[in-house]
Amino acid sequence: MPGGTDMTLRSFLWRAENVFPEREIVSRTHEGIHRYTYAEYGERVRKLASVLDERGYGEGDRIATFAWNNHWHHEAYFGVPCQGAQLHMINILLPDSHIQHLVSDAEDKVVVVDPVMLDKLEGAYDEEAFESVEQFVVMGDTVPETSLEPVTDYESFIADGDPDYEFPDVDEEQPAGMCYTSGTTGKPKGVEYTHKMYWAHTMSIMTGELGITNTDVEMPVVPMFHVSGWGRPFATVAAGAKTVLPGPNPEPADIAALCENEGVTKSAAVPTVWRGLLQYARENDVDLSELEYVLSGGSSTPKGLMRDYRAELDVEIVAGYGMTETTPVTHVAELKPGMEDLDEESRVDVRAHAGLISPGLEMKIVDDEGEELPWDGEALGELLMRGPWVTTEYFNAPEKTEARVTEDGWLRTGDIARIDEDGYVDIVDRVDDLVKSGGEWISSVEVENRIMGHEDVAEAAVVPVEHPTWDERPVAFVVAMEDVEDLEGLEEALRQRVAEEYPKWWTPDVIEFIDEIPKGSTGKFSKKDLAEQYVDDEIRGEVEEAAPGDR
Template identity: 50%
Template sequence: MMDYPLLLKSILYRAHTVFPEKEIVSRDYSGIFRYTYADLYKRVCRLAGALDRLGVQAGDKVGTFAWNNHRHLELYFAVPCSQRVLHTVNIRLFQEQLVYTINHAEDKVLFVDEDLVPIIEGIADQLPLVQAYVIMTDKDSLPDTTLKNVYLYEQLIADGPDVYEFPSFDENTPAIIGYTSATTGMPKGVVYTHRGLYLHCLTTLVGELGSDERDVTMPIVPMFHVNAWGRPFSDTWVGAKQVYPGSRPQPEDFCELIHNERVTFSAGVPTIWMGILNHVRANPGRYDFSCVRYFLSGGSALPASLTEAYEKELGVRLYQGYGQTETSPVTFVCFPKSSLDDLPESEKYRLRTKSGLLLPGLEMKIVNSEGREVAHDGKEMGELLLRGPWIINEYYKDPEKTKEAFADGWFRTGDIVTIDENGYLQVIDRTRDLIKSGGEWISSVDLENTIMAHPDVLEAAVIGIPSEKWQERPLACVVLKPEAKGRVKKEDILKFLEDKVAKWWIPDDVVFIDEIPKTSVGKFSKKTLREQYEQGKLIKFNDPHVPFRH
């Protein structure tokens, strides 16, 4: 066999060679922008040449601070295919974290979407390694800015040649660096190699998860975090029509794009799917989702009530996936096996909320606190360990965190899970979010999903609070639907749970709040809720005459 390196440039090559006519659609600042894979290839070549002129060398880091759009897609290919390293900066990190990640990655050039420029202006004096800024917009001139050494993206690539000799190099060369969403401490750097991304891409095209050139895909998961779950690469490889939702998209924007562009597949976190469902409900008859093959949900647990609502109200199958920043990210996807086709309807909806089946090419191990592998019975819990060609072997320039994260060559995910006799993984909780009450474990995730099945509940998050008697007890933080505020009381929520969970799982109290705080990637931030509880800030939402500190 040929010694042929697995490089991302082969994905770009196939797209412009086999599918030059296929369309890419992007919601730009001035309206909808359309072009083809042939156009994409030319602009990627021009961009790679522009990086040469800017003095960016092989191995240098190029940062992006951008939304999901066609210019970001061009950077996804131009930077790594020309042997530089793309750093997708998470736009929702705090200023201190932004400064840390940009400096830690040692970004030499930073590409910034127009509406995000003020954020970078506020920290530019703390970024000594950034030598140039490139502003991305569809306007003809640079906006007013205090940034120094600034270029306009479209002008930068306007005069370059439409061809570029993309080099060959070792497939283990870094392609992209991303950072974790920093639920504890500073974000940790994760380096993705060409080989890892190539194999991740191949595997995610297997079976029902895969797309083909007849698909119309819309990645809602951000390109600034975990490679948009690999969709920009896999969908380009197969020549699918791609739709990018652009700057600050709202549920209405997603619905319009699905309806108008006839989207067949999209991926996002549960909060996104909740927002889309509520918008469709508020606008009956306005949208046709019959084009959709399925949607994929990940990032946090998928409530059974949500997947049932999607199928019954929108005619759309909503499935669950699982992964982490450290795993490129996809490792499990929950599709029904043919042997389970005869399950009752309610069981099928419940099955879809599981984290899923292990993807080809990976190995897993689930171990308890004594290091023994758990039974595949769907009951015994343990920590999930993974290894495979797109699982990290270290954190970037962080030996201390690396040492904590690995055990005998296995990556410790930090997730407590079960696995059933059919091979379906179920994430019970993060190790830090499990609630230990009277020596027994309570899954905050399961409790949240049960509460969110209440017809008047919009969102729910459960945290453990100290208890002198039981060590910890669950506290439910609930966001009601607008029409239910003032009508639904905590007793209604607790009564709803009585025949659905074990008696000792029922929260000691329910706090009604206006919004669940979110992490930078849209997950419930239980860390923030715990901090608010410790600071006494949650009390103001509760009945002041009923204390809930235990």
């Protein structure tokens, strides 16, 4: 019948080995900088795969990683799925109880652990939860003192592997990877990614304005344990780009040094990373002249940050959007034809959108009754998507699948969005984060972005607080820049700033200054933790006492 081979990850690795054998993978590790070529990388990937094969692992078996972005982790990205097993990337920043749930639920057979995360894994270890684990493998060539067993080092584990190992034929519908949702409500839920899902997603992020090519030097700062590193590790290999891996818990100084020393041209991370790099560049002599674009996602990117990057670093920050259930990238805020000569403010307005839908996907917004809403830039509804790399089921969670996936394959994202006439999407809020006040909705995200646009604000998050008359009212928690002394003056300026852009009743009744916004395991603001830590009786009292005229 017509058509060729299945869409699998093996074809990407084959191309890198044979077409770009001398391109480098550079890795910052606990031992220093490690570098090797794609030819050498391919041999080690095959050695890992052959050892897994010899030990009897394959289809239906999950091999877990517990690590930062390094070359050992990258080898597992191809070695495990191309051999036929499934790679499970455990979020190393989750609480111990969640890690136990993930290992138990996935029934991992092998856990490959970064030595700098060994203490964390030991702390999370529970004999019952880890019952399925048959082998622990520590990245590197030594095994530090550990209570985990049986345990070996990675280099010994692959030492007798076959560098010429031939991968088996794997079906494109076979699961290749697995990540779990962040579990903000209840325990995390597993999402499986097939070879076809990874293949299609990889091809999509190699196209368009931010597409990765063989001339690029790509550094995925987003952790490889977070939704497959947003697919960047697969795309760099597929493109034949030089890959730079920033290693354990990279600080702004580490990111800056790698950009400067390795000539990084593109990167991807959450906004907090880019905010930290900008501050570091302001205080130090840093050469970021090779850096062209950085993709920013995971949470809304403030327009002020985009302006500062262009003005001070001559680097373009481009917003994107996606989720665990979508492998993850589905939108990128690319410019459309005719927008090249937009003035600065209009350009930033475009870049700050969640973006245009990626080729290969479909989307719509619907009201509470499921009726599709127009693309007019005003109508608000829940965003639904479907396509080759959008999941249609959750692992071991049929009730979750039933609640989130429609009968005709649309994924209910849980995000409230608007779509303008040009097709640009704005994520207004999570369904659970909208503030319902007096029967009307207030977007916490838009209020946050307005506040963070002030030059004296480092971070801000808005949460709903119950009110006896208005159902809920917004409260803003703000982190001011270090040199700000007049907080009362800043508070008044922020109130005026919100009121200038939005209805007066959108203005937070209380603006509370704190040292830091709590963040979750993926670097996003954790509003759940924020509310638990800071919304106390005093805050509730201030909200109740706010005069109706203030709204």
